[in-house]
Amino acid sequence: MPRAAALGITGVQMMLLIDGVGGRGRGQGAPVNVLAKLMKVDPSFVTARSKLLERKRLLRYQAM
Numbered sequence: 001m002p003r004a005a006a007l008g009i010t011g012v013q014m015m016l017l018i019d020g021v022g023g024r025g026r027g028q029g030a031p032v033n034v035l036a037k038l039m040k041v042d043p044s045f046v047t048a049r050s051k052l053l054e055r056k057r058l059l060r061y062q063a064m
Contacts, residue, residue: 007058013049015039017058029062 004014019035032050036043053059 007056009053009056009058010049012039013053013058016046016049016053 004011007014009017016035019030019038030038032043032046036046039046050059050061054061
């Protein structure tokens with residue numbers, strides 16, 4: 001993903017930003033378990049990748 005490279009992140013991290021932060025177009029964000037189900041991965045995978053995005057200040061955790 002060229003846009004991901006421009007931000008210094010992976011394609012998976014870009015998907016998390018698009019699906020998670022954007023709340024699938026609603027701007028509301030999404031819970032880790034929902035993102036994991038959409039991506040067909042374990043929630044711990046989503047959490048680990050999300051923490052990397054948080055360190056880069058591209059994502060912020062918020063209680064839902």
